[in-house]
Amino acid sequence: NAGVTQTPKFRVLKTGQSMTLLCAQDMNHEYMYWYRQDPGMGLRLIHYSVGEGTTAKGEVPDGYNVSRLKKQNFLLGLESAAPSQTSVYFCASSFRLGSAYEQFFGPGTRLTVL
């Protein structure tokens, strides 16, 4: 099992450009999450999904959109990138209702917006 994978690993964007980050998991987990991590700020939840076809906002959703068309994939989109979105983005998954305390993380995507 590959666990949680993220594509790409690194990306540099110019202000105003758009991009999509892809997260895939092969553990048949129901719940998937997108976090951003900035120095000294810990992990902050952007959006999450409790099942195929569902999404919900987290703590810092502005400037991002997500989709969960297939159970194993969770996409994070930036429609018009801003320098404030320079961060490390982590995707995570958890098995089912009541197991959100144990999340499995991907290796991260390091995004720089110039």
Added chain:
Amino acid sequence: GQSLEQPSEVTAVEGAIVQINCTYQTSGFYGLSWYQQHDGGAPTFLSYNALDGLEETGRFSSFLSRSDSYGYLLLQELQMKDSASYFCAVSSGYSTLTFGKGTMLLVSP
């Protein structure tokens, strides 16, 4: 909302014992999790406490006091490889976690 407080940095020497504290304020509480993150890596799950008391997993133990809104992670027989950031996180519902800002542990020879 939720807020969590943990020290920003802790230092210790190999073989020692170190305790990382976490206090939280949350509108609802189901449990406290701990995660480890090595520099540049993915966070990995260490432990979870839903009830008061101590949970032991090898060299690591985690404690929770729900009445005090307080928990800690105890690392024994420290090794150089334990140098990492440690995050506490609260479950205030069934779906999500709220993470603290992390404690950087530096283990020296």
